[in-house]
Amino acid sequence: MTHSKLGSLIIVSVLILVVLAPVLTFASAPATAANTSDTADTYVVEQGGECILLEPHGDGTETVEAFYDYRTPYTDPSAWDYSSYGTEHLQDNQVSKVFVYEGAEGTSLVFLHDERSEDGEPQPYGSTITMQISDLPEGVWAVQDDTYQNDSQDDNWEIGDSSTTVDWMWQPDRSDGGAYRGLHGMDAEDAITVDPSFNEEADHWGEWNWSGDDDNRTERWVARSGDGTETELDTTEPITIQRGICGADETAPEANADVSPTTVAPGEDVTFDASESTDDLGVEGYEWEFGDGSEPATGETVTHAYAENGTYDATLTVTDGANNTDTATVPVTVEAEDTDAAPTAVLEAPESVMAGEPATFDARNSTDDEGIVSYQWTVDGASVDADGPTLERTFADAGTYTVGVTVVDGSDQTNATTTDVTVEAAPDEPPMAAASADPTTVAPGEPVAFDGTASTDDGEITAYEWGFGDGNASDGATASHAYASAGEYEATLTVTDDANNSADATVPVTVEAEETDDDSEDESGDDESDGSDDADDRDDSGDSDDADDSDDSDGPDETDDSGDDSPSSSPSDGSPSSGGSSGGTGGAAPPADESSSASVSQTDDGRLVVTVENAAEGEAVSADVPGDENATGLRSVELVPDTDADELNVTLSPSDDVSAPNGTDAGLYEVRTENGSTVRNVTYRFAVDRAAIGESGELRVLAGDGSNVTALNHTVVENGSTTVLDATTADVDRVVVAAVAPDVSATAIGTNGTATAGEPATVEATLANDGHLDANRTVNLTVDGAVVDSQTVTVRAGETANVSFETTFDAAGDARISVAGTEATITVASADGSTDTEGDTVTGGDAESSDTDTESTDAAPTSGQSTELALAGLGILVIGAVGLIRIL
The missing domain is CATH 2.60.220 (Chondroitinase Ac; Chain A, domain 3)
Structure with missing residues (x-):
């Protein structure tokens, strides 16, 4: 099949359209010129003097990144085909599309090439396209398809201040593309130019693996509108994208007038508002006639005061850029003030108050021509039992409360007003610790009663902790402790409240050994004490020499x-x-x-x-x-x-x-x-x-x-x-x-595809944590003893995790690689392909621990075995078959 003539493409497209007419709609570009605008909600594509209307896809609720949904093995959710999942309903095999998307962060120009395989349905052939995109408005490439780990790409992106050149390259069963956000900032005179180079004209045609033949081609280029209309584009001609419509603007604007207030007294200002008026290309002019013979006024919002009583119709006329017009009328009633005017409610209140403290709300400055006879108060819409001009209220809880007052005059005329008051939580004060000891002077072994019940807090004390100054501790509001040795001690009480505030108090305790007569002791250590010295002797020697003293009180x-x-x-x-x-x-x-x-x-x-x-x-x-x-x-x-x-x-x-x-x-x-x-x-x-x-x-x-x-x-x-x-x-x-502790080691290592000297290669490893504590490791890849790449990976206790490294082998032959204490030898092919391998060639290597393999790890290396066998045994990689990662 020959693809060199555009005519044959159009014929094929027409035949396909006949079959697919119930599903897709294609339109020929009308021979009309664009009518541009600063505010239009639509965009146009022009090519060869023909104009194509593009209504945006999307409703402004989702970003273009989420809509495009580009997935890789490193995204969440992940996928191995490096393609767009959000545009599956718009993709066609061997077709390139351009359209506009209105997203949550602005409007984007989207390029979408080819179709990814879905549900096992193959989409054969890849290709390459070069496009030069110039005169871009201020914005950003929100989506750059074919972005891999470490920010690498098959595609070439040359991004300037207002222009970008892209070489898209993709393989069968995948899509490619990108999205530039910034069209919402275009003015009427702005025009983006896209100069395409398809198939043989692409910069990398014949160099990219999936190009240079009659199969791996882009058959059609179409502009797609949000209503589903797809219009064929000439693959050899540039296009321009502008903001506006095609042809003359024959759509009249829609006038919408609002007035406030609708009933006024003579001389009182009335505000007229036309901001809700609309037009497909934007309203250009507003004119108001007030119906009282006064001069008209212009502007989206104006004010006017009527001099005399009466009912007036104010008319708004809106005009668009093509002099299309529309009118709207609003009535205004002007009447003299009643001699018995309604009261005016005035409410004064603090903006904020502390919880638990009273707040005063004052309506005494409310006015009426004949006097106010009653005040009706509400809090958060509920009536309160008060009828005076002031209200005092104490709020127990923090929050925002609405207080309202309605004033009533002698004619039962009313007026109401409200105010919001913020009630702030009272600051939580730290507790006050108070500690006492009884007695404060004791003999060794004599108990001391400690009491912290006098401690106070504005909330609740939740914990009492005692440190007795001799290395011992206890808890509780009260505690008892006996000191083993004589000395001066300072017991510390720490109290903690329900807001986690704490305070300390100390109390001194003196421990004095009782004096004894010299002739009351002999070498056996038998003395006439109260028994506490014997307890002390046991602490010092580790033995109990005078156990019988436990029953003696005074001798x-x-x-x-x-x-x-x-x-x-x-x-x-x-x-x-x-x-x-x-x-x-x-x-x-x-x-x-x-x-x-x-x-x-x-x-x-x-x-x-x-x-x-x-x-x-x-x-x-x-x-x-x-x-x-x-x-x-x-x-x-x-x-x-x-x-x-x-x-x-x-x-x-x-x-x-x-x-x-x-x-x-x-x-x-x-x-x-x-x-x-x-x-x-x-x-x-x-x-x-x-x-x-x-x-x-x-x-x-x-x-x-x-x-x-x-x-x-x-x-x-x-x-x-x-x-x-x-x-x-x-x-x-x-x-x-x-x-x-964690125990991390590499259980499998291998390269993805044939490793060729001078070309990027991916090394994959599986790490296992045989310990009972999660590990966060920086793992190094070494080649012939030198660290060439490092990755940080978390390995859960008892689980495994995969890690990928990128490197380039300098020379053909055997290379010694090591990851996390496991070493292996791989065969690197020369650039002319003299090493005949389909996958990675891995030979057995002794598992020798290397200081450069990991950082902050105590994992032991795996036993020496053939990496090929280890990988195959784990079901991760079969040598000579398809690699673990994508094949570029």
């Missing part, structure tokens, strides 16, 4: 009410005689003058025994754990007993030899409790060496029994080289500190 010669002064058993080797079981000298609550205290001792086998003296049900008691503060381990525990007892013992078995629980990547530390049934809950304070977590890792705390554990909420209290955190749980059988 060894005095007994309690029960008469039982026998000492509880205490081991001499550091192991509790209770064998770790919980228990005590009874279930009774401690006497009123004794407080709970706790100490920690360590057995020979590494277990920790927490001994609680004078345990009280529900009353928390804490103890520090001896050891290296910088090492990973347990620093302190806080127990809440579930029963009253003279003494409770809870045995903890810590270990740093921990397997990773399900859902984590590393076990760091665990504590198992052998006999935790006597406590309601335990708060553990752990210290973790930050190096054990890794730069990109996070901590998790889990609790449960055996391997079935659940995550706990935890609070980080220090975060330096050592991370210190608190976690509370009632499930104390097993508490584990674990870490989660």
Whole structure:
């Protein structure tokens, strides 16, 4: 089939039109000249002295970008055919179209070439077109079809200040084109020129893969109007686009007159408005005749005052650029003022007021010729119980309220007015913290009652947090704490309100060791104190040497009410005689003058025994754990007993030899409790060496029994080289500190199509995250050890993600590439195609970790295997077959 003559194209088009007449409408261009305008809503195309009317597509609600809907693998939604999806209903195979689109951000000139394959229906053949577009109004190329990742293109776009040259190149089953937004700014004298070069005349004809033969051609060029009319254009002649209509303007304007007010007194101004008048090319003139014999006035909006009573008809005449006219008439009634005039309502009010504060609305300046007899008030349209000239109102909530007043005179004539008042939310004041301690001077081990109930806030206090100044803390409006050692302490109360404002208050506490006689002590450490020194000794040494003192109040010669002064058993080797079981000298609550205290001792086998003296049900008691503060381990525990007892013992078995629980990547530390049934809950304070977590890792705390554990909420209290955190749980059988971290590696690498020396090539890789924490990685592509491209990619935990790189191989032969620790060798063909490959040639390579592959990653490299096998096994790329990405 021969395509070199335009005549044959027209014949073919006519034949096709006969068949498709029920679907498409084609029109011949009328031999009329354009009539241009600054304000016309239509546009015209002129070619060879013929004029074609173009009504815009679109209704101004959607941008041209959304209407064109250009999709690539990197857009959302995505597609692999790099085509327009929004213009599918306008596309025809091997046909180029030009039309106008009215969008939400202005009017655009749209070029649309060929048709994409839809629903598996092939649209054979591609082609190339060159167009020189000049005298463009101020605007922007809102759509540049064939834009790829990294702003690369097959098409050539040379964009100047007011001109653009485009070489469009596309392959079969795809569309191409572009959209220039700015036609809405055209004046009557503006004209855009489009000089086309189709087929053999195109700059890249024969160079582009899909051109240079009788099949890959553009058969027709048409101008399409918004009403569906398509008019054939000569592919060898330029066209111009202007704003206006074809032929003479024979359409008269439509006059629309408005007047305000319609009834006035003599001498009162009346406003006449013609702004709603319309014309297809714009109204050029407005003339008003007021019907009272006065001189006419011109202008879209005018004012006039009538001197005498009467009814007048004001006539508006509008004229367009072709001297077409239309008229409209409005009546005006002029009558003298009634001697009994209606009142005039005047309302004065503040523009804004604070919620909760009274606001005064004042209508006392309202007037009437005979006096106002009543005032009727409303708030947001609802009547309020008030009838005086002022209204005082307090608004509880922030917002905008409308207050209205209607004034009534003695003749029952009324007048109303309203005003809006903005009620602003009252500023939320921070709370006022107040803390007290009783007593403020105590002996070691003696409880201090802390009270923060005197704290106040304009809203509600939601949290009380106590820091006792010795490393221990608690919460609640009241708290009790016993200091283990003598010294000066400052307890701090932090209160937080419902607006998250906070305030602090401090209270000093003095802890003094009681003085003892020199001859009251011997080398065994037996003294006659109240027992608090023994608790202190346990904190310092880790052992309980004087357990029998727990029942003494004032000395060894005095007994309690029960008469039982026998000492509880205490081991001499550091192991509790209770064998770790919980228990005590009874279930009774401690006497009123004794407080709970706790100490920690360590057995020979590494277990920790927490001994609680004078345990009280529900009353928390804490103890520090001896050891290296910088090492990973347990620093302190806080127990809440579930029963009253003279003494409770809870045995903890810590270990740093921990397997990773399900859902984590590393076990760091665990504590198992052998006999935790006597406590309601335990708060553990752990210290973790930050190096054990890794730069990109996070901590998790889990609790449960055996391997079935659940995550706990935890609070980080220090975060330096050592991370210190608190976690509370009632499930104390097993508490584990674990870490989660990303583990990213490349599982597949390959090139898209044959890699040829000196030509751009795409390298594809699949990254897998085998860790339990999402990763955001900058991944490098290296070729022969040098970084040539980098991409940032997010890989969700337990998922994979694909990444693409662009590079150009300098020379033919084997090239060593690496991505995220996985290396492979590819064969690069010479420019003359001496390497006979259809797809990428990938040979097996050892998976060697490379410092340049990734940044901020701790992923290990994959095992050495053939990249070809790895890719095929994943179903991502089959060597020698079709590539993963588009083929240009």
